[in-house]
Amino acid sequence: MVSNTSAIASFVEAAPPGELSDVVADIKALTSDDPNLLQSLGPAFEKYNEEQFATVKLPGGSQAVVISSHNSLGDGRYYDVESQRSFAFDHTTQRASAVQSHVLESQHSDLIKSLLKSVSTHAKEHYPSSSVGVYPIENDSLIAIVLVANKYSPNNFWNGRWRSLYLLHPSTGALTGSLHVDVHYYEDGNVRLLTTKPVSASVSASPSAQDVVRQVAAVERKYQEDLNRAFASLSEGAFKGLRRQLPVTRQKVEWEKIAGYRLGQDIGGGRAR
Template sequence: MVPKARALSRAERVQAIANLLRQCPAEEFAMAFNDLRALLVDDSLLLQEAPGLCAWHHKVHFMPVRTPECRVLLTCHNTLEENRYFDPQAQVSFKYDHVRGEAGDFQVYAQEDGKAEMWRRSLEEALGTYVSHHYPKGLCSVFVKDTAMRKILVACIQASMPKPSPFWSSLWKSEWTFTLSPSTSTQVTGTIDVQAHYFEGGNIHLAACKEVTLPLPVASRTQAIRAFVKLVEDSEGQLHAGLMEEYQRMNDTYLKAFRRQLPITHSMIDWEKIMTGRIVTVPALH
């Protein structure tokens, strides 16, 4: 006798929902959320957890905000209190509704116009040019992290390509950090994350991550920023080239095993014609 399945408690359902949404690809969060909403039939439970899960998801994947007032990524580096964020380039802060995906209540948020801000502005302008050339829908933001001992520049890049109709989505994001130093060199640390998901008649998920640690010469601000952008371009280009080589290798070997082979004529079988009556009969063997 098969034992009767035990109903999940409220806490267990919350944990299951959270686990599923945290694994969701960046551009499929809304679809997954709506599907879970239909399955769960408990809006009070889902909406109770939605704001926190959405906020986590948006900051982890560098959600872009594009409005007439600002263009900035949502990250842990520009988070204020009560779901407020700031755009250092536009010098505004705003409240973001993570469930609705809407920004509002814009207020002036002036940054201290010192040496670090000069670096930040110059870096964001140079990096923005690079991003516009390589990522048609990309966006970058640069922030200053002020510690007791030093000032740190953090550059974030995000580019996504949602294609729900052809059943695939992709995300490219990277984060780069270096310290403003009085010496003639500093060190850049970076993390590049790439995700791609294809889900038409199957489920193929690509996830790649590359850690970068390289020296950066600092002869002058102009020279250092130029060298930094070149460092980012070379590092991301190397990862992209490596992924394309690996994809081609997989396409020539492993992925072919997942595909249904074409007949010897190399033409597609007309299944509709077969199903409408043109059934081929084979003589019985004697």
């Protein structure tokens, strides 16, 4: 059972954005002879939720808050700087409960609150359905900036997630971290894009929130431009080279219109709708 649990946990940890509940439903169907198996997957759910920056609305609240290792209080509790609340989080059901007041204790509290406001404005301007968190970490020597944006379109057979993590050294202005993009397309096929970009930049020593957000915006804009160029190159070169000249429809693919095709139906000759 240990090996089976480990294998099933890997399915949880690799769940595409917005599809964890589907994965859980499949696990239940495949392991119906062991109804207690899900209880043993708690660590996998916790790892998934923290790494994917899961979001949850607190009871009585309207704003989704972030779940990550950076705002964990231990024992399944997390805190949110903006609402000044802590809460329990069930990693299996992804629900919050037991909300309490929480006061931020940090020598950088003013910068953290200013960053939270500035990064939230940046996220709302550039990302759909975004959530932001800013937290003191490493014994208050660093500030973690977390941004996650989800866009789900299951009716069109695709889901996507953008994640940004920045670690700011307040005294030196050093800014490190990573950007992650995860997109799953599954109409008459199964294609997934997983890409990560490390970040290493700097702002002025003892930076203002505006200084940091300007650098964040520049880093993310460049990454998006790089992704656009990569997609253009893929459709014009590598992707075209992978396909036969005539697909099963017996009609040539118009490669200049590749972005407008529905992957399975129009290129592969899938079933009509």
